[in-house]
Amino acid sequence: MALNKGYKFTERDLAKYPFLREAAEYLEEMGVTTKDFDADYFQPVIDRAYLRVVEAIERGIVSLNLDDPRLEIASFPVAILLVKFAGDEFLKRRYALAESLRARELLEGEPSFLIATLASRLGFRVDVKGVYAKLYVIDYIRYASRFHDPRWKLVNRILDEGWVLLSRRELIRLLSEAIQDNLLNILAKPLLSDAKPPRRLEAKLVAIIGMLSDRRAKYGEWTGAEVGFVEDALPPCIKAMYTTLKEGKHLPHIARFTLASFLLNIGLTVDDVVKMFISIPDANERITRYQVEHIAGMRGSMTKYTSPSCSTLKTHGLCLEDERCRGVKHPLIRYRRGIRRVIRIKEGDTVGGERGEA
Amino acid sequence: MGESGEKLKQDTKRFVKSIFSRYYSKIARKFIEEPTRIASREFGFNLFDKGIVRHLSFRTKDELIEYLRRNNPSDCYYSSALYINPTASMDAKGWMGAELIFDIDADHIPTNCKVEHDRWLCLSCGCEGVGEAPDKCPNCGGDKLEQRVWFCEGCLIAAKREAMKLLDILSSDFGIREDTVNIYFSGHRGFHIHVSGEVEGLDQNARREIADYLLCVGLDPTIYLDRMIISKGVNGAKLRMIRALYDFISSTSIEGFSAIGLGRRGVEAIVNSRDRILEKVLEGEFDGIAREIGVANLRKLIAKVVEYLAVRIDPVVTLDTHRLIRLPGSLHGKTGFIKARVGSSMESLEDYDPLSEAMPFRNSDEQVKLYVHLSPRFRVGEEYFGPFKDEYVYLPLQPALLLLCKGVAYISS
Numbered sequence: 001m002a003l004n005k006g007y008k009f010t011e012r013d014l015a016k017y018p019f020l021r022e023a024a025e026y027l028e029e030m031g032v033t034t035k036d037f038d039a040d041y042f043q044p045v046i047d048r049a050y051l052r053v054v055e056a057i058e059r060g061i062v063s064l065n066l067d068d069p070r071l072e073i074a075s076f077p078v079a080i081l082l083v084k085f086a087g088d089e090f091l092k093r094r095y096a097l098a099e100s101l102r103a104r105e106l107l108e109g110e111p112s113f114l115i116a117t118l119a120s121r122l123g124f125r126v127d128v129k130g131v132y133a134k135l136y137v138i139d140y141i142r143y144a145s146r147f148h149d150p151r152w153k154l155v156n157r158i159l160d161e162g163w164v165l166l167s168r169r170e171l172i173r174l175l176s177e178a179i180q181d182n183l184l185n186i187l188a189k190p191l192l193s194d195a196k197p198p199r200r201l202e203a204k205l206v207a208i209i210g211m212l213s214d215r216r217a218k219y220g221e222w223t224g225a226e227v228g229f230v231e232d233a234l235p236p237c238i239k240a241m242y243t244t245l246k247e248g249k250h251l252p253h254i255a256r257f258t259l260a261s262f263l264l265n266i267g268l269t270v271d272d273v274v275k276m277f278i279s280i281p282d283a284n285e286r287i288t289r290y291q292v293e294h295i296a297g298m299r300g301s302m303t304k305y306t307s308p309s310c311s312t313l314k315t316h317g318l319c320l321e322d323e324r325c326r327g328v329k330h331p332l333i334r335y336r337r338g339i340r341r342v343i344r345i346k347e348g349d350t351v352g353g354e355r356g357e358a
Numbered sequence: 359m360g361e362s363g364e365k366l367k368q369d370t371k372r373f374v375k376s377i378f379s380r381y382y383s384k385i386a387r388k389f390i391e392e393p394t395r396i397a398s399r400e401f402g403f404n405l406f407d408k409g410i411v412r413h414l415s416f417r418t419k420d421e422l423i424e425y426l427r428r429n430n431p432s433d434c435y436y437s438s439a440l441y442i443n444p445t446a447s448m449d450a451k452g453w454m455g456a457e458l459i460f461d462i463d464a465d466h467i468p469t470n471c472k473v474e475h476d477r478w479l480c481l482s483c484g485c486e487g488v489g490e491a492p493d494k495c496p497n498c499g500g501d502k503l504e505q506r507v508w509f510c511e512g513c514l515i516a517a518k519r520e521a522m523k524l525l526d527i528l529s530s531d532f533g534i535r536e537d538t539v540n541i542y543f544s545g546h547r548g549f550h551i552h553v554s555g556e557v558e559g560l561d562q563n564a565r566r567e568i569a570d571y572l573l574c575v576g577l578d579p580t581i582y583l584d585r586m587i588i589s590k591g592v593n594g595a596k597l598r599m600i601r602a603l604y605d606f607i608s609s610t611s612i613e614g615f616s617a618i619g620l621g622r623r624g625v626e627a628i629v630n631s632r633d634r635i636l637e638k639v640l641e642g643e644f645d646g647i648a649r650e651i652g653v654a655n656l657r658k659l660i661a662k663v664v665e666y667l668a669v670r671i672d673p674v675v676t677l678d679t680h681r682l683i684r685l686p687g688s689l690h691g692k693t694g695f696i697k698a699r700v701g702s703s704m705e706s707l708e709d710y711d712p713l714s715e716a717m718p719f720r721n722s723d724e725q726v727k728l729y730v731h732l733s734p735r736f737r738v739g740e741e742y743f744g745p746f747k748d749e750y751v752y753l754p755l756q757p758a759l760l761l762l763c764k765g766v767a768y769i770s771s
Contacts, residue, residue: 137532138556138564145563153576154567159595162533254674315566315575315673 015069018076037198049078056098096183104176233338236320261307390687392419403431432691435682455558461675463548464513471512545690579660602663624655694759726758
């Protein structure tokens, strides 16, 4: 790792990874300032910046153009500015992701020392050796805990004295997460309240906002719409808790919380849920109501709780995964699928040889 | 019991309160450990008469001790989390990080002794039984059952063994340095291990990875068949797996292998060439074992030994980044024992005897007259007491306090 300290990024490196501090320093040295926005010679930079954002929206990944590294470097902060002025949360996430995917593809082709240098710049404590790398466990779980494939689970890793063994490819995957976070942090910083977009950016902004609203009209936004209670569509874990509850048996606290928050999330009212819970042996209406209202976001922190995810339920030993849970990370998703299935079965539509259970 | 029963309860509570008060006004200072950056912590207390108060904060240890002296809580808690505004409501506190905490409690460890000392009581008909409470009272069919847990040396030894396992893994696998670790006796049936430093910044998802690693949740046995990974050497987890497999394969009978679902051919292969397989186990050649007994059978073996490998922490505590945890040096309201500091090292834990060292009134020669409803035999310091059943006894203060806190005895004036 010590060897990498002396490495100086080239112009090409900065064009590939324009989020590096050196890229900003490079532009400063070149004397690029916000005054340049109004100059004609700056138009190609604005065009490339606009293209970065458009590519993010349309393709989900930003392309690489190394014909003129300076253009590539300078267009990055301008693109950031465009996204900030557009002021759209979806676009912020989409753009950060698209830039991180660009970086990820480029990193795949880099020599180990460059990967190691970039990694340590992003705060990773890492040792890259050929196709393998050793990453400090804290840095590993900070990012790998977001992935759901079992191979990323720490329990399925070689962990020795704080170091996690992983492949170079896997390290790059984690780096792109960190890059994405970095960009999101940059994009989250608010503009000055009186900041106005430079004249030359205005037309581009109008175009970007238009693209976003077209997209919304086409796909619609996921609102987590309430779908109501359909017992046959309940995922196995929730079904088991519901049955236990109906039989008036004891449910551990975490199961109660899971069930209550799940029911509230699918659109049941506080009254409905309280009625259900009152059958528990040690239930007390006043306390039950208080707790359910709390989960519903009517008390305390006023945040409405989302019911726990599959991985949380697994940790607590409440997961009862079956074959239809494949690819599902949240009981609510499984429930929505179940609803569609129940509707199909009710309509007499036979589903690929499966027998209906409705 | 009627009116006199109510009076006994009141007298008992008054007595316990007076002893706790004596602790907090005269003794506590040398045991209370203020959490680091005390002003950024939330505090919560269970008060004898007023129930739970929380969202409090103190700037110094002196302020905290003064509060304890004035309010005499039955239980004291501080937030593992650091907050910008510890007294604000939960969403306005401003989370800055939280110690990583492991709770090892006999509740989560299967021990044989619980059948002997844990009891349940039917609140409807008064019927009692041993072990874990059933769903319904076998006598009256009532479902209002109260679980009364006890602890014994067996429980504490099991918890200690589990905590040793945890400390070993934290050090050898996670590389966690001793100077960031604090081990405490919980004051009841287990141990709390607090880890500070860089781990304080981890979110719930990252903590879940640590908990799952310790509990072996989501372990995919085929990782041990990956030559590339395995050829990188024998690390802590693999070494533990090797030991556990060796112990299981060498000590299990034909019936034992069948019981975990091994097919006839797999069982025959193991029994006929046990030595050769054990040799491969010792060398960590998992693909070699798989060739001998089949991958499916190896998976079943690994799934079985994971039961011994898992460290039985309570994941709820480890995952909770806003938890209120018992304050070191305070008394446990259900025992009158101190949540006492053990040390930082495995050695310190190995030599630790909570039943001697977490007893603030151990050397008091005060004798207390009690009516004991039911108590198994137990030890405080070097001395054994009980078993008692429906009898009047004179006991030294510490064991008397235990029975009163446990609710199995009344003060008798």
